[in-house]
Amino acid sequence: MSEMDIFEKQKSIISKLFLLPNKFQTVWDQVFAGEMTLRQWLLTAAVAQCGDTPPTLGKAAELMGSSHQNVKQLASKLQKCGFLSMEKDEKDMRTIRLTLTDKSRVFWERRQEEIRLYFIEIFRELSEEDIEWLYDCINKLYERISKIENVSTK
């Protein structure tokens, strides 16, 4: 592979990184008919990821790589719909912790099949092996980009 080929591939990756999220969202909106946006689901997944340790807004923002403001907006929306509770931390009254409600759990359990199909469709052109490799390589890219971000935000 020539140097030029590699550079073209790098540019293509960057371009797709900006294009894919919007496209994923458009199809999601069509499948879920505006019931819940993709970004609301991503926040739900981020909070669920924290298990028994309800995250703060800051932690959720960090997990999503999003701004505090954006996550606050998403969280408020979820709270209004009864999917999220935002409560003061028992030990530190200034900190707010995000917890998913039973309503949220029930909602997403009912839609597990739709979500599974959504991902099966999106990844249909990739073999299991493709997915394994892509998983490893994306991890590496994520580490590299995080390193750059940490250096430049100091």
Next chain:
Amino acid sequence: MDILEKQKYIFGSIFLIANKLQVIGDQYMAVDGMTTKQWFLTAMISQFGENPPTLSEVAELMGSSRQNVKQLALKLEEKDFLKIEQDKQDARALRLKLTERSREFWDKREDKDNQFIKDLFEDLSHEEIDIISKGFEKLFEKIEKMGKSFD
């Protein structure tokens, strides 16, 4: 981790990395009064070459709303990097034309910008870059097809 978990992880990572890339890009270009999103709009318009696209065409390409693209376009117009003109044949359509000033701006920094891009992939081997590139191509083709089947 089963396959579905890995798919979700890849999916989530794309959002995450894109967000981080925007933060890094914004910092990199702030000194020149440019943002990552404005750069990306410029790159998308450039793809149309000699035929300036309409606002709708660019919005569709980017999977973004006309409103969002218009806001970005106005910012570029403010800097004299873009001209937003009424289409000669269809008065309702707006054409986006990059200016000479825009071309000069990006030409001048080309080497620096190319290096910035290469740095993003510093720890990755050629094979790893190839794997991500091919993987993203496949995801993109599929999601485009899925999007059209709903039209």
